[in-house]
Amino acid sequence: MIFKKLKLNINIDDQTFNKLYPEHIKGLSSQHWTPVAVAKIAAKYLADKPDKKILDIGAGAGKFCLVGAASTKGKFYGVEQRSSLVKVSRKIANKYKINNVEFIHSNINETIFTDFDAFYFFNSFYENIDSSCEIDDTVVRDKNLYDVYSNYVREQLDKTPIGTLLVTYWSKWDEIPESFDLMDTAYNGLLNFWRKVS
DSSP, rough: OHHHHHHTTOOOHHHHGGGSHHHHHHTTHHSSSOHHHHHHHHEEEEEEEESOOOEEOOTSSSHHHHHHHHHHSEEEEEEEOOHHHHHHHHHHHHHHTTTTEEEEEGGGGGOGGGGGSSEEEEETTGGTTTTTOSSSSSSSOOOOHHHHHHHHHHHHHTSSSSSSOOOOOEOOOOTTOOTEEEEEEEEETTEEEEOOOO
16 A cells, blocks of 8 residues: 555655564664655656666665655665665565565675666765664674765766766765766755766
């Protein structure tokens, strides 16, 4: 019913959507997973053409990809280093037959951005510099990794073609190359819409 409503552009609140997740994942939602309303706006901007391949950089529990896949005609890919979160995301996609989504168990620095057309980034590297709400203890956190990952993303985005779209949410903009221009903002500047112009 949740995904059917999303396809019909009927609003779903986060409390309802988060019932799809186990309790320990649901409890991390307010800090780590994209709100449904934000995901819908971001996905609509990124999936401006059918079958556009959109990469979620650090997909977590897959919420952005699941909402985007259900509410647009884009193809969503979520790369995530935690195998447990990839497993949960795939399980939900399979159960509800969300076919235009794929979850990839990998580290971001093993991902080639030119395989995709557009990108979403909800500051997935921030956990390396803020331990106030840890997801789990399965990955090593290191302040240096924030810079390593941000630099990699910036370099990869800079290699994408002119016209590439990017949406960032709660970002410090460290991962955005100068070749991208800010096109619009929402949610008091927390949600930002970018386009590659050079």
